[in-house]
Amino acid sequence: MSDQTVTQTNEEQQSNDSTEQRSNSLTVDVETDERLVDSWTDYEFEDEAAITVEDLDVYYGDDHAIDSISMEIPERSVTALIGPSGCGKSTFLRCLNRMNDRIDSARVEGTVEVDGENIYEGDTDLVQLRKRVGMVFQSPNPFPKSIRENVSYGPRKHGDVNVGLLGRLLGNDDREVEREIVERSLEQAALWDEVSGRLDDNALGLSGGQQQRLCIARCLAVDPDVILMDEPASALDPVATAKIEDLIEQLAEEYTVVVVTHNMQQAARISDQTAVFLTGGQLVEYDDTDKIFENPESDRVEDYVTGKFG
């Protein structure tokens, strides 16, 4: 027990109204006796913020999945979101490109700014948003199409690349452009050397790790600024995981990467800063990764990262 924690009294438990508590910059977690401290999540950094989240709440029906989270994510870096299952980190991630819109029962309150624009404002163009904020999923999900078609799927559907009969008839066949996009994306995803000779083979014939890198390439092909990854390596073997991790670190030179992971060693290896979510959809601590793993402010975070809890 550190001096910051106070023993929870019955009185506090009864008046456990989160908004009221937060106005005093202190809130009491229902299940533990530790208070959340605002300064633990006030992460200071020098770069520009790519994403700014303010007072984000998410409800699934009556279920409060994200509890008033505010955080800023610096550009061109890897931000890891860690926490036990069901703590809301994936939900949080899916708020950043409005994938939660696809779930009928989900309700989102608060603001999320990407490049200074609130993406939850009425007239946000989802196509433009998702082109800027790409996403890679937990299990590799390439389309049952050729490797080439998988990578060029986004550009083709957005009309950036015209291939096919009509394009050829109108004289703007962009196959050269497409070839460049495919090569660039696959190279960025460290997959080009393995598949350059068989771009027209079906993507489902690739190994799991290759499929996941193909999904990353597919995401890169639409030229995003931010890449969201939802446990990108959890379905892969250690070798493929290592490749994905290397790739994430490389991508952070050009892109803002936000990774959800269950694997704390992975978060420690690849991320620049780490946000720890604990039960109830609360962000408990957000700081430099070294700080989180070596000397966290919160006792619960310390217990979690050292494996005593969660």
Add this chain to the structure above:
Amino acid sequence: MSEQTATRTAAPAVDLFDRIALGVVGLSIVTFLLGWTTLFERTGTDTAVAGLSLFTLFGAVFLLAGIGLLVSGIASYVGAFETTADRYTGIGTGLGLGIVGFAVGGLATTILFGVGATGSVLVGLVVGLVVTSGVAVLPEDLGTTFPVGLLGLAWGGLLVTGAVDAGWFWNPPSLDATFHAPIVVPLATIALSLLIAWSGAIVAEGFGSQGRQNGAYLLIGLNAFGMIAVLLLLILFVVQKGLPKLLEGAQFGPGLGISVPFLTKGVMLGQQYNGIFPAIVGTIWLVIGAVLLAVPIGIGAAVFLTEYAEQGRFTAIIETTTNALWSTPSIVYGLFGYAFLVPRFGNSNSLLAGMFVLGFMLLPLVVITSRESIKSVPDEYRDASAALGVNQWQTIRSVVLPAAMPGVVTGVILGVGRIAGETAPILLVTSGQPFPARAPSILGSFRFVATPPFVQNEALLQASSALPYQLYAVITAGVGQEEAFGWGTALVLLLVVLGFYAIGIASRIYFRRKLHQ
């Protein structure tokens, strides 16, 4: 377990045990097959094998198999061979054999003593209960072999002694039907062969769970084989009856080219060989029209219901109604077409009305199967596409539908099989002269005109013949042609449907390839 197996293979006595069991299984498979061929008149009462008439042979085989089962059951019970028999046979097997006992006991009572229905049912119940309870508590090696072995001995004895011979029949007093030996004996033989094969298979694995698995496996295998054999025999039957007519006047060979008048000519006076060409063309156009109508609408409806509509009471109601529509009798569709479509299409039976009615019949199946296959496309594809900023319609078009196509095509294949053979609606809305001289010339009849609807097609609005309708006219109503003409038509109908299947299967393979290359 492995120790036990080792002793079993080492001891010569165990070899003998296995041989008896395998012999029983082998013999019963032979009688099972002969039973089917006899039922379909490929073999008959006059068939003789090694000097024995067929029924005597059946009897001898059942006697042998029955003795084999009894001997191996007792041998296992007294411990002459090491087996893994359970202590009790169990209530499941008991019930199964009890039902057999009920049937045999009841039938035997009526046939032997002329007892009425109530009495024989009572006797059957008593026998069934005794068998059930007896078998259930007997050790497994006796419970699975004894009832079956005794039944084999009894039926074998009846056949060998000639108590039941080729001229035997049973005329139940309460029914107008007579059951003759050429039907009864093969049926009983098939059923008993299955039982004996099952029992023998259990013995062959030395009872226990291995034995039960072996028995179930053999029973299921023989049943499946029997069903496939029935289908093959059916096709063989149609081919045998229809082929001579199909090939009547046909010429092949060098210098002659290929000419099959039955397939290329209509029915005309003074023509040497009449044919069914108009009906073939009619059926093909009907199917094409129905598919063109139903498939786009059906897939569209399925996409709407699965991807766009909110899943709830509305979609549930639609789903129930679609299922109900699919099981609606075709004559109801026909009547609808007759009362609603025919008056609107020039007040005469027409090909177009037939296309519409068959299209309506096909529609529910296309909707059902398309919905199922669209639902089974993994949501990961939709998520991946949405995360790339691709809108829903483009996602459906370029990811969901291609992945669902093989399932959709399977549905259409099944539906086409049904509508191609449909007679009732055609009778009401399409048919005219059953044996026309000329085929409808759909492609040649398109006329473009200056007034709406700008396209006219006389042939579509005229009555046409179709294969099932012609079949009905010849065989059932006895109109016009001799019976062989009908069998030829049946064979061609079968071939046309198989042809549509082939097209469907080829396109399904094409769509699958596109997904998996």
